[in-house]
Amino acid sequence: MKAKITLKDIARELEVSISTVSKALKNSEEISRDTKEKVQAFAKLYNYKPNNIAISLKNKRTKNIGVVIPDIVHHFFTTVIRGIEKYANAKGYNVIVCLSEESFDKEVINMEMLANGSIDGFIMSLSSETQRKGDYNHLKEVTEQGIPVVLFDRITQEVECDKVVIDDELGAYQATKKFIDQGKKKIALITTDDYLSVSKERTNGYLKALQESALGVNEDLMLKMDSMEMDEQAIKDFLNEQEPDAVLCVNEIFAVYSMRLVQEKGLKIPEDIAFIGFTDGVLSKYANPSLTVVAQHGEKMGEVSAQMLIDKIESEAEEETYQTKILEPTLVIRDSIAH
Amino acid sequence: MKAKITLKDIARELEVSISTVSKALKNSEEISRDTKEKVQAFAKLYNYKPNNIAISLKNKRTKNIGVVIPDIVHHFFTTVIRGIEKYANAKGYNVIVCLSEESFDKEVINMEMLANGSIDGFIMSLSSETQRKGDYNHLKEVTEQGIPVVLFDRITQEVECDKVVIDDELGAYQATKKFIDQGKKKIALITTDDYLSVSKERTNGYLKALQESALGVNEDLMLKMDSMEMDEQAIKDFLNEQEPDAVLCVNEIFAVYSMRLVQEKGLKIPEDIAFIGFTDGVLSKYANPSLTVVAQHGEKMGEVSAQMLIDKIESEAEEETYQTKILEPTLVIRDSIAH
DNA sequence: GAATAATACGAAAACGTTTTAGTGTTGACA
DNA sequence: TGTCAACACTAAAACGTTTTCGTATTATTC
Incomplete structure (x- = not known):
């Protein structure tokens, strides 16, 4: 079992400072060609990969998206997830899936769990219990903290955020x-x-x-x-x-x-x-x-949701403008009607 | 938009040290009753929640599980995810879902992405391409780093790790x-x-x-x-x-x-x-x-996988013993056969 | 030969925690 | 009055990065 190597390890081994290693790996102009080559070769040899958690802490960006849905054993939601995953992955984001199982409490707990630094934004569809209660404080809290949220399919007008629905x-x-x-x-x-x-x-x-x-x-x-x-x-x-x-x-x-x-x-x-x-x-x-x-068009819905969310996450601007995208449904004609 | 409050903020506001705040919130014996009450009240008032990322970095534990599967638009896999999610959530873990889409390369990339600190362990089912190629180096690398892996359903005997299959x-x-x-x-x-x-x-x-x-x-x-x-x-x-x-x-x-x-x-x-x-x-x-x-019994399979993985993650012991759990299939009789 | 500039690197802070190892104050006891 | 323990707290390191600022050495210019 070979443990992961860190910048510190490389620095010690090569008798340079951590900053030099960090810069060398980023091909910084500040570092001499010799040192860069030495460091990069060493890093490659020992298969150095930066620690995501440390980077997240530094950047205050996790590159994780939280997806909270009522149910996963449901074709529509799985296609949405697939769409989200596709787009998010291409942009270097991971998808954390949480199931509310149509329960208000689980929805709240899941959001709180993720909202403490684990994710950069939410994509979600409301649980039936939440829609019945009409209590959206957990969503409002999250948006007030500046965490972007995209609601899809099962949405509410009571929360100001981006939304995606079909008509x-x-x-x-x-x-x-x-x-x-x-x-x-x-x-x-x-x-x-x-x-x-x-x-x-x-x-x-x-x-x-x-x-x-x-x-x-x-x-x-x-x-x-x-x-x-x-x-x-x-x-x-x-x-x-x-x-x-x-x-x-x-x-x-x-x-x-x-x-x-x-x-x-x-x-x-x-x-x-x-x-x-x-x-x-x-x-x-x-x-x-x-x-x-x-x-x-669940997959499309997922893609659009992910795109809207990632745009918000990555836009520096603090504009508070939200849009609702309405996708057109399509009638797929099969044998259960005359044609 | 009210930003998240940190230990440092509380410490500054209450004119005590960060360590005192940290301990007070943990109800440490070291701290006087007065101070604890003061700190806890303040924390509650400002809705303090510890930052997961910082804790992860400190503990070298993310409380995240990586699930890599070939396809999500597939009833069996969704039931497995549900089982995993249920068990993991109850244990305080989040589930990061990655789709290989039956592609070897995507499987490798996803694993590498997650293996750099994002997760504490993997639950996965091999992509068809991986099984066809018979190349399991990405799995071996991960296990060599000491990251526990549980394979389910689509498994291989070439990797030493825990496994769950039905017969x-x-x-x-x-x-x-x-x-x-x-x-x-x-x-x-x-x-x-x-x-x-x-x-x-x-x-x-x-x-x-x-x-x-x-x-x-x-x-x-x-x-x-x-x-x-x-x-x-x-x-x-x-x-x-x-x-x-x-x-x-x-x-x-x-x-x-x-x-x-x-x-x-x-x-x-x-x-x-x-x-x-x-x-x-x-x-x-x-x-x-x-x-x-x-x-x-996908859901059961998910639960068992999650249990095996979390047991491994949380067991201090460095035992290198792996087990394969074989679940019994059941014949569900319906109208497509005589009965 | 002195002042300046360029080069190559290192120290240290920062992100938000936890935890170990102190430290100063108080009171009890001989 | 000096010693010791208990109490309540703080400083600082650590996790692994990134990044700003500082500095020593060498090269360039007048």
Whole structure:
């Protein structure tokens, strides 16, 4: 086991000062060619690598980004992480991932843990509990300390920071409109409670499309689930009672599960009943029939978030201007609707 | 914007020394009750939190774990991360996630980046390229520096370190045996090339079960895909030519895709042809029919890995004893086989 | 030959902690 | 009154860097 070598070790070995070693390794003009060559050769031989922690302490820059998300076993979030990781890594940053598991307390603890010097900035998506409580003091504290924050997807207007979302309302609007254009008459919505910012937006888009149409809104055709968990019985009852001919679901799982239910009843997809979900994950692609979805472009979202964050981190300026980037959703047409 | 307060600030404000402040905050016996109360009150008022970086530099402990995996948009790996995160977080550790994207070079770069002080240990699963090349020098260098490493799932015997795997051979053996017991005669295997340690193990289990049975091995019934990518045409051709009555796939995607293919041909699952896959992900659960799988218990694997790593990190002893933990796979029975 | 400039290097502070080894003051005891 | 211990605190080193400022030596100029 050979321990890491430090500047001090090199200095002692070569009988020069630490400053000389440091400068020599940086190819400073101050140091003679002879000394530089000697030091660099020695450093290379012993595989010297500067200690990141020491540099962080000196520079007050860690080159770490904290990512706090509610859940990682979720296709959308993993694609976002991938996008963040890609961009961040190319810029020499590491990504520290923390999971809030939809819990307010965990979100707070994780942020506090990271905010004490471990990271240069946060990228996060709010836990459902946080959105329900509407308590954003942990975010405000962090921004007040001058730590940049980028919120994505599950955001709030109550915190001043950069934000990245897709136009969820537009996505739901386009999907609903698609159903209307295809002559569907009983267009249902399966969603979660409105405290989730995204669910609310999506519901709005659904409502808007229906209001603009001849169909109008029928509250009975809207199923609001209490939590993110699948309540299989609730969906079953809902579909049996309402017998819609089209269903918009706020995620893939609701959609795929619903498809199986109606298929068991002998209905044909998309002739008898059509489906559109949100999130372009593996489920949608490999479902039978494959599911038409509103793609959220998670990877792009991650990249944009990382870019905004790193720009803020690296900009010397203390401008307090924040922007919200709105990405366009795309309808990915598959076999769960006519085409 | 209020900047973070340091020990020095408190010391100056209260006209005591930095050491006194440090000790007072630690409730040291050396400090008088008066002073302790004064310091602690002040610290609380100004929300003092020690700087993690400074502590890391002092202690030579970062309380960070580096996780290097090939891919994050993959259910198995995300469950492992969740397991790691859960355990690590409970122990006060943060998780830095790096993606090798199945690339040897990225794996090396990521490890080098983290090995210079950023983390206390690694948990990793090898990239396919690394396994193909068989070059593990980056791992050896790290272990030689005394940085503990835990390999999981995609491992190698060429590096001395702790390891966690599931018994892939046993899983495949049990699955194949299940088919045999159910009277299947033409049992096919769809796998990837053998350089992936897990594929090899699974193939062995499949072969072993067949050899022990009256059926024996038929090489034609084995399809080896070149890469992890789905080659849809290859699978289509294979199924058409061989017409198996049972198929074991090394992942969910191969299985779900295959199921759709045979359903389009009018075959009934599981009567005409049965399927078992690996990885208990969302796809298996929501596929139609739902897919029987060999569950890999990713979350458990993550927890065990994190536990082994943190034990090593925190054990003072310099024992050079390494263990390999083998987790038992479980067959999760669903509708893609008779039951 | 003296003043100046250029060269090559080192000392020391700084980042924010922790911790060891003092140090000065007080009170008790013989 | 001198010794010793207890108490409450401080100085300083250490972790591994970077960087500013200072300085000794040599070279250049008039």
